[in-house]
Amino acid sequence: MYRLLLSDLDGTLRGFHVPISPAVKSALREAAASGVRVTLATGRILQSVLPYAEELGVNAPLVCCNGGLIIDHRTRQEIAKRTVPLPVIHTAMRFALEHDLRFATYLDDYCTSLRRDPGSAVLSVWEGEQQRCVVEDPFCWLEREPLNCLLWAVDEPTSARTAPLLQARMGSTMRVTRSTPTLIEVILPDVSKARGAAVLAAHLGIAREEVLALGDGDNDVELLTWAGLGVAVGSATPAARAAADCVVGSVGEDGAAEAVRRLILDAEPARP
Secondary structure, three states, X not given: XXXXXEEOOEOOOEOOOOOOOXXXXXXXHHHHHOOOEEEEEOOOOXXXXXXXXXXXXXXXXXXXHHHOEEEEOOOOEEEEEOOOOHHHHHHHHHHHHHOOOXXXXXXXXEEEEEEEOOOOOOXXXXXXXXXXXXXXXXXXXXXXXXXXXXXXXXXXXXXHHHHHHHHHHHHXXXXXXXXXXXXXXXXXXXXXXXXXXXXXXXXXXXXXXXXXXXXXXXXXXXXXXXXXXXXXXXXXXXXXXXXXOEEOOOHHHOHHHHHHHHHHHOOOOOOO
16 A cells, blocks of 8 residues: 655646646545645745645645755745755856856745846846846856756757766766756756655655655656656656556546556555
8 A cells, every 4th residue: 555655747747838637636636635645756946836736735745856855845844955066056057058058046945047138148147037137257146055956958859969968067976867858957966856755755654665656757767766666657758667667648648647546546455
């Protein structure tokens, strides 16, 4: 019997730029009502994921920033937190400027980004969609260690081409992963959704074998491998599908709802 359900959000519970379907929402809410601890393991920052946590009836602390932050969204209690050293941020930022990629960090509860103004070499700092300032030296504007750093490519081929180049630049000091077709993330080598899930499960007193994980992306591979049962939606990347114990319908086919109903809600209880 699974006691903890950890699910990725984008590409798993919802399509990119598509709302969560009623079927998926109902399945997760029923799982929580049945006594299962339900939560999200996502690359998103807390403020970005809060509306979805409320919509889905999440009843366990969230695994945010690909495992960099584990936090109880109801009390704001931080269970674990890892930040990225500024020299690493500067290396990633320099790479982004060289390859004309948009660069951003998650700092506290908001996303701060560095962008080139259209048609010029001027660099501006933004908080969300609000321009904060123009900077002459991009390596001085960030004064505190953020939770992670992100680089956006204009399309999937550019992302696929530049991610290995960034990993080569970083070496073994950091891990580069793609969480969406166009989003590249740089995280600490020992930070992952799997490690975040392990910390959360221990915090809740739940064994690994009692954890069911849902995912679709390359940054879900370790989570799907670690969990007692790893489930990939049919639209998952090849790496995520290979890491999973089973594959259900695609995100557009409400595969997550299928998994929750078949493996949790309709499953026979374990024998004593």
